[in-house]
Ligand code: HEC
Ligand code: HEC
Ligand code: HEC
Ligand code: HEC
């Protein structure tokens with residue numbers, strides 16, 4: 001079973017799901033997002049209290065905001081309390097200190113600083129109201145919709161990523177990495193890249209009605225694709241290979257460079273258990289494999305480097321790749337391998353992504369694109385030739 005399926009709320013909902021293609025121009029190809037129909041209204045749910053929002057649950061918002069709800073439901077914000085790894089490490093969601101970012105009250109109530117754990121509706125994880133509640137109103141970027149049933153108001157905080165995204169995504173410096181980098185509004189002149197915020201890369205603009213039958217407006221997808229999503233990972237990095245002949249017919253040296261082409265922060269970023277690893281596969285002239293990263297015996301030798309933010313107390317220096325940098329190693333691994341028996345033939349450089357250090361690299365890693373528990377995935381393959 002794929003992670004996505006394991007994580008879905010119940011077979012009932014999945015069975016009901018009607019599939020709609022929500023692919024807009026210019027976005028990478030991805031499987032269609034399933035539009036999960038929102039459950040029917042709950043008796044007595046609608047309160048008429050000016051200090052409290054009219055609708056409480058994400059599913060209630062989803063009755064009108066169908067597409068946004070479907071995207072959120074599939075996203076890791078919608079699943080932050082059911083993610084199997086989170087459940088394991090939080091003692092089956094019994095560690096209170098973990099709940100505050102995985103199922104918080106609305107961020108405004110904590111002044112966009114330290115989030116506070118919600119006491120109810122924890123299954124809604126990072127819910128619509130976590131980000132949108134503003135007293136008895138919901139806030140959005142547009143304004144002029146005050147007569148809508150959810151009492152929307154316009155609020156500049158809603159689009160200020162330093163407030164909205166930094167609250168939870170700066171504990172491991174992702175926010176600061178962006179501020180220091182080439183996409184930040186603070187980047188020095190001459191700019192290497194135009195300003196791009198977290199929203200520009202993680203909530204792409206889409207033109208569509210916000211509710212069924214409503215006018216078409218410029219809004220944003222609520223997908224937040226990240227390390228679980230292959231298309232997003234492929235935007236992040238490029239590979240190139242440098243082959244040098246060793247003296248006196250001693251084979252070749254293979255060095256693989258990774259360039260952080262597309263991420264607004266270091267790669268990997270945030271969670272300390274993520275890593276990008278480089279490997280090389282080699283064949284001789286006859287096509288026989290000389291070095292195979294999927295062979296457990298040869299895997300150590302075939303691995304050239306590891307890029308990662310290590311656990312606190314590991315004593316290791318971080319080896320994440322900053323935006324736009326091209327490196328073969330930052331300290332973990334040599335960044336190359338010398339192979340005396342490689343005189344001439346072909347090869348492939350691999351960029352492998354691990355969600356956790358436990359993720360295994362094997363022949364399935366080449367085929368599987370969707371995130372699966374404990375499986376490393378090959379994100380980029382770059383072919384090359386060597387020798388005469
Ligand atoms: C300050 C906010 C904050 C707190 C507190 C917090 N987390 Fe998280 N957690 C995050 C963010 C942000 C991410 C996403 C990071 C990423 O995607 O790289 C995350 C992701 C994770 C993941 C990765 C899940 C996956 O999909 O691989 C695990 C596991 C996790 N947290 C466990 C915990 C545990 C266990 C605790 C309590 C000890 C905890 N978190 C407390 C903010 C927090
Ligand atoms: C009964 C239907 C309905 C429900 C339920 C509902 N909304 Fe709305 N919402 C609307 C309508 C209608 C609009 C205005 C759409 C338009 O004019 O394009 C709107 C607009 C919005 C906006 C845009 C505001 C702006 O100025 O940009 C936000 C944000 C919003 N809703 C959030 C929510 C949230 C969060 C929930 C659940 C707590 C929710 N809505 C529940 C009908 C609903
Ligand atoms: C209330 C805390 C919180 C806020 C606010 C928040 N996030 Fe997250 N985010 C998380 C947590 C927790 C996860 C990981 C959930 C999991 O995997 O269990 C996450 C995951 C992600 C991911 C990774 C998805 C993946 O594939 O693993 C991206 C990208 C992301 N968030 C972007 C954003 C952006 C952009 C914003 C600002 C609009 C934002 N987040 C605001 C807590 C938050
Ligand atoms: C992690 C925070 C976060 C969560 C969770 C979240 N939103 Fe949003 N939402 C935003 C941000 C940020 C924007 C504004 C984007 C912009 O600048 O246009 C937005 C915009 C909107 C808008 C305005 C139209 C648009 O597409 O931009 C609506 C409506 C909306 N959200 C509804 C919802 C609903 C319904 C849910 C739950 C199913 C939800 N949001 C969950 C952060 C969030």
Ligand code: HEC
Nearest residue numbers: 165169175178196197198201226227235236262263264268
């Ligand atoms: C220029 C585009 C760009 C900008 C700007 C950007 N990101 Fe990313 N982000 C990416 C790409 C590409 C990836 C995939 C690579 C990866 O997961 O390491 C990614 C991955 C992530 C992840 C997933 C990490 C994981 O462990 O799964 C998180 C969380 C995240 N970004 C948060 C943010 C936040 C918060 C901001 C703003 C402070 C931001 N991003 C700005 C492009 C961007």
